Amino acid sequence: MQTNRRNTNKWYSSKYWLIALVSMASLTATAAVKVDKAAPNFQLTNSQGEQVSLADFSGKYVVLEWTNHQCPYVKKHYDSDNMQALQRKYTDQDVVWLSIISSAPGKQGHVSPDKAEQLSKSRNAAPSHILFDESGEIGKLYGAKTTPHMYIVDQQGTLRYAGAIDSIKSANPADIAKATNYVDASMASLAKGETIAKKLTPPYGCSIKYKS
Amino acid sequence: MTTAIVRVISLLLLLSFCTVAAGNQHSASGPHIRVSLLSEHQSLVVGQQQWLGIRLSPELEWHTYWRNAGDSGEAPNVSWQTNADINFGEIQWPLPEQIPVAHLVNYGYSGDILLMVPITLNSIDTLNATTENATTARISAELSWLVCKEDCIPGWATLTIELPISVTNHTSVDAGLFQQTRKRLPAPQKLNGKYEITEQFLTLSVEPPHSANWQLMPLRADLVQHNQKQQWLADNNSNSANVLLAKSDYFSVVDEPLEFLMTDGNNGYYLTAHYNQSPSVTNSAYKPPIWLLLAFAFIGGLILNIMPCVLPVLSLKAMALAHHANNEHDSNRSLSHWGYLLGILASFWLFAGLILVLKSGGNAIGWGFHLQEPAVIAALAFLFVFIALMLWDIAPSGAGFANLGNKLTEGVGFSSQFFTGVLAVIVASPCTAPFMATALGVAMVSPALDTLLIFTALALGFALPLSLLSLSPQFAKALPKPGPWMETFKQFIAFPMLATVVWLVWVFLGQTNSLAQLILLCGLLLFTLLIWFAHKSRGKKSLIALILAVITAIYISVSANNKVNENATNQQLPSARAKQNSQPYDPTLLSELRNQQQVVIVNMTADWCITCKVNEHVAFKDPQLNQLLQQSDVHYLVGDWTNKNNTILQYLNQYQRSGVPLYVVYAGSKSARILPQILTPEIVINAIKQAQQELNHANK
Structure with a gap:
């Protein structure tokens, strides 16, 4: 009887960890967006100082790209012109491309609007808008973990892809040619009305430098 | 800068x-x-x-x-x-x-x-x-x-x-x-474990070589949320531990083996966890081929003939046939032979149809579901008493009704044959409810056509012995010669009938309360008295007595259902009297408790289920929850799915589950709430309290 009581106490203490764990898990579960569910709307300021919201682009495909120009994994895709080529390819097809910077002020990748414009010009980038998410609120709403982290929202506002830019997790530009580009593959499937083969992949890259 | x-x-x-x-x-x-x-x-x-x-x-x-x-x-x-x-x-x-x-x-x-x-x-x-x-x-x-x-x-x-x-x-x-x-490498020894997948967690069972502050690190990046704390629970009964890992947002595992490194910082072991294939969960495992089911249903039907509540009715019938065995002048013979079979088939098909309709409506039902209504139990008690009285020749002699019972069940015409079949099915159901539940459990979860076929096979098996007697003169002639022994035998078989009444009255108590049971017993006494009076008197008096008897039976039966609702919350149930912390799951008990507007929590578990054990450790050992489970209006039913069990399978299927764990909290017959697969004491306590509130509101 005595042993039982002791055991009960033991579980009693460990139990609270579990409760904390379950509640944390449910928080993250509700916070992270779900593929094939409505993409939550947001409003952010762009590099021109204008307010841009996801709902403005209803009826168009929208690609979200979390970025940080100092991150080696972002550099891998910009120095090789891989990311800019995708931006040009899809913005030409009337797809809206939103590059989002969630780096907090003082942290890696945080830039002024002017600097952002300048970076776009120097790198020959072609996003529809560069958006600033200094508070990290939208990044966390979307569960963005790394730079790059890619999302595709369809014309109906449904999230159709979330994850890595491509299939090879490395900082080596030589791997780009060998990898399957998930944004390209997903957009192609969507255009053909097919189901996306990999609609949720683990992103790779640098951790997003959130405020906290 | x-x-x-x-x-x-x-x-x-x-x-x-x-x-x-x-x-x-x-x-x-x-x-x-x-x-x-x-x-x-x-x-x-x-x-x-x-x-x-x-x-x-x-x-x-x-x-x-x-x-x-x-x-x-x-x-x-x-x-x-x-x-x-x-x-x-x-x-x-x-x-x-x-x-x-x-x-x-x-x-x-x-x-x-x-x-x-x-x-x-x-x-x-x-x-x-x-x-x-x-x-x-x-x-x-x-x-x-x-x-x-x-x-x-x-x-x-x-x-x-x-x-x-x-x-x-x-x-x-x-x-x-x-x-x-x-010295910093993992040990060469490889460990094995098992895992299960729930909505938000991966639950693992491992056997660490010694106790330490172990952590599991998956070799795959897309398995768990690395930043979430791992919950380790030691199993008291063995050396194994159960681990809860929050699933990654990118989790895509189906059932492939998963590899982890288990380490406490100083020692480490590679661990391969295999999907915990519950022994009876796969579809192919619990679905025997249809022909086998039909064969079992047919044999089951045959066995029904010797059930205590059916045998007397059929014996009467057999004796009637023995009487007429030599009567070659029966004009309707060819048609009437099929009456009994058709009567049984029609009844079973009606049942099957009813079940399919209810099933499509999403109702929780099973064979004998009509027995969950106290009114039906009471009505059956009256019917069985009436049959017993008939067997003792205390049948009413009033106008037109004089030999109704005899005519209907003892005659050889089509309608009497048909009626015997219907009656046989009705009287069979109290005995078959527990007996046939297993075989019919499968029918419940099968497609509509299979259900119909199973019921048909059951009906054919049930009807076979007596149909043979009536169809084939050879069989009929094999019956013992009629004689005075028949009268003695007929009187004797009234006792199994009354035994059934005793059982029904006991079941009735479980559904209602002792006052309702007293009223039923008084009603049965009055009914018997009136029938006896109808038997003794002649003409109009007899008819009036019979009508009064029928009114008594109907009134008592119908009012029995009201008793349930009036007295549900403050009565003493047989089950409540012997109340322990948990009771084994039983579908009849569940529906009784629900009808009585009790709070019921059902826990479907199995020894091999890791997730279940985690929950039993974490949630069901909680003292506060245990106090709540002790309350008189809260009932905790535990179903053990360790071995194959069609009763529980049927329950799981109701909730579109093919395995355990499954936790459901019922607020009487008002609502059923499925709890998540990973529980905390608070989840269970809140669900129970919510159910109690729901019932309190409903009563006000």
């Missing part, structure tokens, strides 16, 4: 270093890190396994990564080149640490690390053929890495060493480093 400048400089350094490292260096350095290629021995010996190592030495506060980097980061990558015939093995990863970075967790190494790789020189043939200096092997490692603090810097280098080939090998100056690193 200064940090930006520093980063630009470090990038330039990186670029310059890449070119430098491309030469014949065995070591190189990048920003915040030095890397080198080392050998444990000074030379290579043919056919012997030897060790090379890649040493990564990051600066203070910088780190490199394990094979699974965790939420971000990247493991070092090596590809080998050599002019010799050498086999390179896999990297032996030392035990990593968990490195929290902002909101993420990585697995890696914050200090110096040696990534050891076993190599074997197979032969020196290629060296002879291709190089002048045949006694030296040249080995290059193309290495890429990522070194991080909060920011990360990738690096690449080609490291080269040359090792002479000899017949003896002496340890090199770096041998000590290899020896130290071996």
